[in-house]
Amino acid sequence: MKLVTAIVQDKDTTKLSNAFVKADIRATRLTTSGGFLRSGNTTFLIAIEDERVQTVLDTIQTVSKKRKQYMVPPVGLDAGGEHGGIYPVEVEVGGATVYTQSIESFHQF
Amino acid sequence: MKLVTAIVQDKDTTKLSNAFVKADIRATRLTTSGGFLRSGNTTFLIAIEDERVQTVLDTIQTVSKKRKQYMVPPVGLDAGGEHGGIYPVEVEVGGATVYTQSIESFHQF
Amino acid sequence: MKLVTAIVQDKDTTKLSNAFVKADIRATRLTTSGGFLRSGNTTFLIAIEDERVQTVLDTIQTVSKKRKQYMVPPVGLDAGGEHGGIYPVEVEVGGATVYTQSIESFHQF
Ligand code: NI
Ligand code: NI
Ligand code: NI
Numbered sequence: 001m002k003l004v005t006a007i008v009q010d011k012d013t014t015k016l017s018n019a020f021v022k023a024d025i026r027a028t029r030l031t032t033s034g035g036f037l038r039s040g041n042t043t044f045l046i047a048i049e050d051e052r053v054q055t056v057l058d059t060i061q062t063v064s065k066k067r068k069q070y071m072v073p074p075v076g077l078d079a080g081g082e083h084g085g086i087y088p089v090e091v092e093v094g095g096a097t098v099y100t101q102s103i104e105s106f107h108q109f
Numbered sequence: 110m111k112l113v114t115a116i117v118q119d120k121d122t123t124k125l126s127n128a129f130v131k132a133d134i135r136a137t138r139l140t141t142s143g144g145f146l147r148s149g150n151t152t153f154l155i156a157i158e159d160e161r162v163q164t165v166l167d168t169i170q171t172v173s174k175k176r177k178q179y180m181v182p183p184v185g186l187d188a189g190g191e192h193g194g195i196y197p198v199e200v201e202v203g204g205a206t207v208y209t210q211s212i213e214s215f216h217q218f
Numbered sequence: 219m220k221l222v223t224a225i226v227q228d229k230d231t232t233k234l235s236n237a238f239v240k241a242d243i244r245a246t247r248l249t250t251s252g253g254f255l256r257s258g259n260t261t262f263l264i265a266i267e268d269e270r271v272q273t274v275l276d277t278i279q280t281v282s283k284k285r286k287q288y289m290v291p292p293v294g295l296d297a298g299g300e301h302g303g304i305y306p307v308e309v310e311v312g313g314a315t316v317y318t319q320s321i322e323s324f325h326q327f
Contacts, residue, residue, distance in 0.1 A: 001208065002322070003114075005221075005263075007246055017143060028116055028152060029143045032263075034235060034247045043246060043263070045114075045141075045152070047208050057325060065327040098325040099219065099265050104111070107166065107207040109174040110317065112223075126252060137225055137261060138252045154223075154250075154261070156317050213220070216275060216316040218283040 001103040003047055004056050007032065008096045010040040012064040019063050020044075025056055053100060066095040110212040112156055113165050116141065117205045119149040121173040128172050129153075134165055162209060175204040219321040221265055222274050225250065226314045228258040230282040237281050238262075243274055271318060284313040 006027075008016055013029070020027045030043040046056055070088040115136075117125055122138070129136045139152040155165055179197040224245075226234055231247070238245045248261040264274055288306040 003208065003210065027143060028141045028150070030139055030141050030152070030248055032246045032248050034245060041246070043248070047206065061325075061327040096325075096327040097265065098327065099221065099321045100323045101210060101221065101319060101321055103208045103210055105209045107170075107205075109170040109205040109207065112317065112319065136252060137250045137259070139248055139250050139261070156315065210319060212317045212319055214318045216279075216314075218279040218314045218316065 001047055001106045002050055002053050003045065003101045003103050004053060004098065005101070006044045006046070006060050006064075006096055006098045007041050008044070008060070008064040009094055010042055012094055012096075013042040016044070016060065016063045019059050020046075023055060023059055025052070025059065047103060047106060057098060060096050060098055064094050064096040066092055069093045110156055110215045111159055111162050112154065112210045112212050113162060113207065114210070115153045115155070115169050115173075115205055115207045116150050117153070117169070117173040118203055119151055121203055121205075122151040125153070125169065125172045128168050129155075132164060132168055134161070134168065156212060156215060166207060169205050169207055173203050173205040175201055178202045219265055219324045220268055220271050221263065221319045221321050222271060222316065223319070224262045224264070224274075224278050224282075224314055224316045225259050226262070226278070226282040227312055228260055230312055230314075231260040234262070234278065234281045237277050238264075241273060241277055243270070243277065265321060265324060275316060278314050278316055282312050282314040284310055287311045 017027070017029065025046060025048065027044040027046045030045065032041050032043040048056055068090050071091050072086060072088050126136070126138065134155060134157065136153040136155045139154065141150050141152045157165055177199050178201075180200050181195060181197050235245070235247065243264060243266065245262040245264045248263065250259050250261045266274055286308050287310075289309050290304060290306050
Protein backbone atom coordinates (compact mmCIF):
# COMPACT_ATOMS: atom_id res chain seq x y z
CA MET A 1 0.00 0.00 0.00
CA LYS A 2 1.01 3.59 -0.65
CA LEU A 3 -0.26 6.88 0.71
CA VAL A 4 -0.92 9.52 -1.93
CA THR A 5 -1.34 13.07 -0.58
CA ALA A 6 -2.75 15.62 -3.03
CA ILE A 7 -3.17 19.35 -2.43
CA VAL A 8 -5.49 20.98 -4.95
CA GLN A 9 -7.29 24.30 -5.35
CA ASP A 10 -10.73 24.51 -3.74
CA LYS A 11 -12.30 25.15 -7.14
CA ASP A 12 -11.24 21.64 -8.28
CA THR A 13 -12.31 19.82 -5.10
CA THR A 14 -15.81 18.72 -6.14
CA LYS A 15 -14.77 17.67 -9.63
CA LEU A 16 -11.84 15.66 -8.24
CA SER A 17 -13.99 14.01 -5.53
CA ASN A 18 -16.41 12.91 -8.26
CA ALA A 19 -13.57 11.58 -10.44
CA PHE A 20 -12.25 9.56 -7.47
CA VAL A 21 -15.70 8.04 -6.81
CA LYS A 22 -16.07 7.15 -10.50
CA ALA A 23 -12.64 5.43 -10.46
CA ASP A 24 -13.48 3.66 -7.17
CA ILE A 25 -10.67 5.52 -5.37
CA ARG A 26 -11.37 6.22 -1.69
CA ALA A 27 -10.06 9.61 -0.62
CA THR A 28 -10.29 11.35 2.76
CA ARG A 29 -10.71 15.12 2.39
CA LEU A 30 -9.11 17.79 4.63
CA THR A 31 -9.76 21.52 4.51
CA THR A 32 -6.37 23.19 4.34
CA SER A 33 -4.90 26.60 3.58
CA GLY A 34 -1.67 28.16 2.44
CA GLY A 35 1.26 26.36 0.90
CA PHE A 36 1.96 25.71 -2.72
CA LEU A 37 -1.32 27.09 -3.94
CA ARG A 38 -2.17 30.71 -3.38
CA SER A 39 -5.93 30.44 -2.82
CA GLY A 40 -7.87 28.12 -0.51
CA ASN A 41 -7.04 24.49 -1.01
CA THR A 42 -8.10 20.97 -0.13
CA THR A 43 -5.85 18.07 0.80
CA PHE A 44 -6.82 14.50 -0.16
CA LEU A 45 -5.33 11.46 1.60
CA ILE A 46 -5.54 8.26 -0.45
CA ALA A 47 -4.32 4.91 0.90
CA ILE A 48 -4.14 2.65 -2.15
CA GLU A 49 -2.67 -0.57 -3.52
CA ASP A 50 0.74 -0.06 -5.22
CA GLU A 51 -0.55 -1.02 -8.65
CA ARG A 52 -3.25 1.67 -8.55
CA VAL A 53 -1.00 4.62 -7.64
CA GLN A 54 -0.53 5.60 -11.30
CA THR A 55 -4.32 5.69 -11.82
CA VAL A 56 -4.63 8.02 -8.83
CA LEU A 57 -1.90 10.31 -10.21
CA ASP A 58 -3.50 10.30 -13.68
CA THR A 59 -6.90 11.18 -12.20
CA ILE A 60 -5.46 14.11 -10.25
CA GLN A 61 -3.50 15.38 -13.25
CA THR A 62 -6.49 15.16 -15.60
CA VAL A 63 -8.83 17.06 -13.30
CA SER A 64 -6.60 19.55 -11.49
CA LYS A 65 -3.58 20.37 -13.62
CA LYS A 66 -2.62 24.01 -14.08
CA ARG A 67 -4.41 25.51 -17.08
CA LYS A 68 -5.29 28.86 -18.63
CA GLN A 69 -8.77 30.28 -18.40
CA TYR A 70 -10.32 33.52 -19.68
CA MET A 71 -11.90 35.69 -17.03
CA VAL A 72 -13.66 39.04 -17.24
CA PRO A 73 -11.91 41.27 -14.70
CA PRO A 74 -14.18 42.88 -12.11
CA VAL A 75 -15.28 46.44 -12.96
CA GLY A 76 -12.91 48.95 -11.37
CA LEU A 77 -9.79 46.95 -12.15
CA ASP A 78 -9.98 47.99 -15.81
CA ALA A 79 -6.87 50.01 -16.49
CA GLY A 80 -8.04 50.87 -20.00
CA GLY A 81 -9.16 54.35 -19.06
CA GLU A 82 -12.37 56.16 -19.79
CA HIS A 83 -12.83 54.79 -23.31
CA GLY A 84 -11.38 51.32 -22.79
CA GLY A 85 -13.74 48.34 -22.94
CA ILE A 86 -13.80 45.41 -20.53
CA TYR A 87 -11.90 42.53 -22.09
CA PRO A 88 -11.49 39.01 -20.75
CA VAL A 89 -7.97 38.30 -19.52
CA GLU A 90 -6.13 35.00 -19.44
CA VAL A 91 -5.49 33.68 -15.92
CA GLU A 92 -3.85 30.48 -14.65
CA VAL A 93 -6.10 28.24 -12.54
CA GLY A 94 -5.79 24.81 -10.92
CA GLY A 95 -2.58 22.99 -10.18
CA ALA A 96 -1.87 20.14 -7.81
CA THR A 97 1.01 19.22 -5.51
CA VAL A 98 1.13 15.46 -5.01
CA TYR A 99 3.48 13.15 -3.13
CA THR A 100 3.52 9.43 -2.43
CA GLN A 101 4.82 7.61 0.66
CA SER A 102 5.07 4.00 1.71
CA ILE A 103 2.63 2.44 4.17
CA GLU A 104 3.99 -0.26 6.51
CA SER A 105 0.73 -1.81 7.62
CA PHE A 106 -2.91 -1.28 6.66
CA HIS A 107 -5.95 -2.33 8.71
CA GLN A 108 -9.71 -2.13 8.46
CA PHE A 109 -11.56 -2.79 11.69
CA MET B 110 8.85 6.06 16.08
CA LYS B 111 5.89 5.27 13.87
CA LEU B 112 3.00 7.38 12.62
CA VAL B 113 -0.41 5.77 13.01
CA THR B 114 -3.20 7.42 10.99
CA ALA B 115 -6.75 6.38 11.91
CA ILE B 116 -9.94 7.44 10.13
CA VAL B 117 -13.04 6.77 12.23
CA GLN B 118 -16.71 7.73 12.14
CA ASP B 119 -17.61 10.99 13.89
CA LYS B 120 -19.87 9.09 16.29
CA ASP B 121 -16.82 7.25 17.70
CA THR B 122 -14.57 10.32 17.97
CA THR B 123 -15.24 11.31 21.57
CA LYS B 124 -15.10 7.76 22.90
CA LEU B 125 -11.82 7.10 21.05
CA SER B 126 -10.29 10.40 22.25
CA ASN B 127 -11.11 9.39 25.81
CA ALA B 128 -9.64 5.92 25.31
CA PHE B 129 -6.42 7.47 23.97
CA VAL B 130 -6.14 9.80 27.00
CA LYS B 131 -6.72 6.88 29.37
CA ALA B 132 -3.96 4.86 27.62
CA ASP B 133 -1.63 7.91 27.63
CA ILE B 134 -1.63 7.99 23.81
CA ARG B 135 -1.26 11.48 22.33
CA ALA B 136 -3.38 11.93 19.22
CA THR B 137 -3.86 14.99 17.04
CA ARG B 138 -7.40 15.25 15.70
CA LEU B 139 -8.41 16.43 12.19
CA THR B 140 -11.91 17.02 10.91
CA THR B 141 -12.20 15.15 7.62
CA SER B 142 -14.86 13.98 5.20
CA GLY B 143 -15.44 11.38 2.54
CA GLY B 144 -13.32 8.34 1.91
CA PHE B 145 -13.67 4.89 3.35
CA LEU B 146 -16.48 5.82 5.66
CA ARG B 147 -19.76 7.09 4.29
CA SER B 148 -20.71 9.57 7.00
CA GLY B 149 -18.63 12.38 8.54
CA ASN B 150 -15.34 11.19 9.91
CA THR B 151 -12.38 12.22 12.01
CA THR B 152 -8.73 11.48 11.32
CA PHE B 153 -6.30 10.92 14.20
CA LEU B 154 -2.52 11.31 13.78
CA ILE B 155 -0.51 9.46 16.43
CA ALA B 156 3.30 9.60 16.53
CA ILE B 157 4.33 6.79 18.86
CA GLU B 158 7.21 4.56 19.95
CA ASP B 159 7.44 1.32 17.92
CA GLU B 160 6.67 -0.90 20.91
CA ARG B 161 3.37 0.91 21.57
CA VAL B 162 1.92 0.65 18.03
CA GLN B 163 0.02 -2.54 18.85
CA THR B 164 -1.61 -0.86 21.87
CA VAL B 165 -2.75 1.98 19.63
CA LEU B 166 -4.20 -0.48 17.09
CA ASP B 167 -5.94 -2.47 19.86
CA THR B 168 -7.44 0.71 21.32
CA ILE B 169 -8.81 1.77 17.93
CA GLN B 170 -10.21 -1.69 17.20
CA THR B 171 -11.89 -2.00 20.60
CA VAL B 172 -13.63 1.37 20.39
CA SER B 173 -14.38 1.84 16.70
CA LYS B 174 -14.71 -1.52 15.00
CA LYS B 175 -17.67 -2.12 12.73
CA ARG B 176 -20.63 -3.49 14.69
CA LYS B 177 -24.37 -4.01 14.39
CA GLN B 178 -26.81 -1.78 16.22
CA TYR B 179 -30.60 -1.70 16.38
CA MET B 180 -32.18 1.57 15.31
CA VAL B 181 -35.81 2.66 15.11
CA PRO B 182 -36.26 4.00 11.58
CA PRO B 183 -37.62 7.56 11.36
CA VAL B 184 -41.41 7.81 10.90
CA GLY B 185 -42.25 8.03 7.21
CA LEU B 186 -39.64 5.51 6.16
CA ASP B 187 -41.80 2.66 7.46
CA ALA B 188 -42.70 0.54 4.46
CA GLY B 189 -44.99 -1.67 6.51
CA GLY B 190 -48.14 0.01 5.29
CA GLU B 191 -51.09 1.39 7.22
CA HIS B 192 -51.24 -1.37 9.76
CA GLY B 193 -47.52 -2.10 10.07
CA GLY B 194 -45.81 -1.16 13.32
CA ILE B 195 -42.48 0.62 13.65
CA TYR B 196 -39.84 -2.02 14.29
CA PRO B 197 -36.16 -1.47 15.07
CA VAL B 198 -33.86 -2.44 12.21
CA GLU B 199 -30.30 -3.70 12.40
CA VAL B 200 -27.73 -1.25 10.99
CA GLU B 201 -23.96 -1.38 10.75
CA VAL B 202 -22.11 1.44 12.56
CA GLY B 203 -18.49 2.31 13.28
CA GLY B 204 -15.48 1.00 11.43
CA ALA B 205 -11.94 2.33 11.21
CA THR B 206 -9.33 2.56 8.47
CA VAL B 207 -5.85 2.59 9.96
CA TYR B 208 -2.35 2.65 8.49
CA THR B 209 1.13 2.89 9.96
CA GLN B 210 4.20 4.58 8.48
CA SER B 211 7.79 5.01 9.58
CA ILE B 212 9.07 8.27 11.05
CA GLU B 213 12.69 9.22 10.29
CA SER B 214 13.23 11.83 13.00
CA PHE B 215 11.12 13.08 15.88
CA HIS B 216 11.59 16.37 17.74
CA GLN B 217 9.98 18.27 20.58
CA PHE B 218 10.95 21.90 20.84
CA MET C 219 12.15 15.00 -0.73
CA LYS C 220 11.02 14.75 2.87
CA LEU C 221 7.72 15.47 4.58
CA VAL C 222 7.99 17.55 7.74
CA THR C 223 4.88 17.56 9.93
CA ALA C 224 4.79 20.19 12.68
CA ILE C 225 2.12 20.58 15.36
CA VAL C 226 2.27 23.97 17.07
CA GLN C 227 0.08 26.01 19.40
CA ASP C 228 -2.50 28.24 17.71
CA LYS C 229 -0.88 31.32 19.24
CA ASP C 230 2.30 30.64 17.21
CA THR C 231 0.54 29.87 13.91
CA THR C 232 0.63 33.32 12.31
CA LYS C 233 4.22 34.04 13.33
CA LEU C 234 5.37 30.63 12.02
CA SER C 235 3.45 31.05 8.73
CA ASN C 236 5.21 34.38 8.23
CA ALA C 237 8.62 32.87 9.06
CA PHE C 238 7.99 30.10 6.49
CA VAL C 239 7.07 32.65 3.80
CA LYS C 240 10.20 34.70 4.59
CA ALA C 241 12.37 31.55 4.28
CA ASP C 242 10.58 30.52 1.05
CA ILE C 243 9.22 27.35 2.72
CA ARG C 244 5.83 26.24 1.41
CA ALA C 245 3.63 24.88 4.18
CA THR C 246 0.05 23.58 4.02
CA ARG C 247 -1.91 24.46 7.15
CA LEU C 248 -4.46 22.20 8.92
CA THR C 249 -6.68 23.13 11.83
CA THR C 250 -6.23 20.41 14.44
CA SER C 251 -6.99 19.78 18.10
CA GLY C 252 -5.83 17.65 20.99
CA GLY C 253 -2.62 15.72 21.17
CA PHE C 254 0.74 16.80 22.45
CA LEU C 255 -0.30 20.37 23.07
CA ARG C 256 -3.01 21.18 25.55
CA SER C 257 -4.66 24.13 23.82
CA GLY C 258 -5.85 24.48 20.21
CA ASN C 259 -3.18 23.71 17.69
CA THR C 260 -2.30 23.89 14.03
CA THR C 261 -0.55 21.24 11.95
CA PHE C 262 1.77 22.24 9.10
CA LEU C 263 2.67 19.83 6.28
CA ILE C 264 5.91 20.75 4.48
CA ALA C 265 7.19 18.74 1.51
CA ILE C 266 10.79 19.88 1.06
CA GLU C 267 14.15 18.99 -0.50
CA ASP C 268 16.37 16.89 1.82
CA GLU C 269 19.00 19.60 2.13
CA ARG C 270 16.46 22.13 3.42
CA VAL C 271 14.96 19.99 6.22
CA GLN C 272 17.34 21.43 8.82
CA THR C 273 16.28 24.98 7.86
CA VAL C 274 12.64 24.00 8.35
CA LEU C 275 13.42 22.50 11.78
CA ASP C 276 15.44 25.57 12.79
CA THR C 277 12.61 27.88 11.73
CA ILE C 278 10.05 25.94 13.76
CA GLN C 279 12.32 25.80 16.81
CA THR C 280 13.11 29.52 16.68
CA VAL C 281 9.48 30.60 16.45
CA SER C 282 7.57 28.00 18.45
CA LYS C 283 9.79 26.47 21.09
CA LYS C 284 8.50 26.19 24.62
CA ARG C 285 9.27 29.35 26.62
CA LYS C 286 8.26 31.14 29.80
CA GLN C 287 6.04 34.17 29.72
CA TYR C 288 4.67 36.41 32.45
CA MET C 289 0.90 36.68 32.55
CA VAL C 290 -1.42 38.60 34.86
CA PRO C 291 -3.90 36.01 36.18
CA PRO C 292 -7.55 36.87 35.61
CA VAL C 293 -9.27 38.57 38.57
CA GLY C 294 -10.90 35.94 40.77
CA LEU C 295 -8.06 33.47 40.48
CA ASP C 296 -5.90 35.53 42.86
CA ALA C 297 -5.29 33.37 45.88
CA GLY C 298 -3.49 36.17 47.71
CA GLY C 299 -6.43 36.97 49.92
CA GLU C 300 -8.06 40.27 50.71
CA HIS C 301 -4.87 42.27 50.94
CA GLY C 302 -2.87 40.49 48.27
CA GLY C 303 -2.16 42.36 45.04
CA ILE C 304 -2.46 40.94 41.54
CA TYR C 305 1.00 39.80 40.49
CA PRO C 306 2.05 38.43 37.09
CA VAL C 307 2.80 34.71 37.15
CA GLU C 308 5.23 32.80 34.99
CA VAL C 309 3.53 30.40 32.54
CA GLU C 310 4.93 28.10 29.86
CA VAL C 311 3.75 28.81 26.29
CA GLY C 312 4.53 27.47 22.84
CA GLY C 313 6.16 24.17 22.05
CA ALA C 314 6.20 22.14 18.85
CA THR C 315 6.03 18.45 18.02
CA VAL C 316 7.78 17.77 14.72
CA TYR C 317 8.51 14.62 12.73
CA THR C 318 10.05 13.92 9.35
CA GLN C 319 9.21 11.15 6.89
CA SER C 320 10.52 10.10 3.51
CA ILE C 321 8.65 10.89 0.30
CA GLU C 322 8.88 8.35 -2.53
CA SER C 323 7.72 10.50 -5.42
CA PHE C 324 6.82 14.19 -5.75
CA HIS C 325 4.76 15.73 -8.55
CA GLN C 326 3.47 19.16 -9.53
CA PHE C 327 0.74 19.15 -12.13
NI1 NI D 1 -1.03 24.40 -0.82
NI1 NI E 1 -13.00 8.04 5.36
NI1 NI F 1 -1.11 18.42 19.56
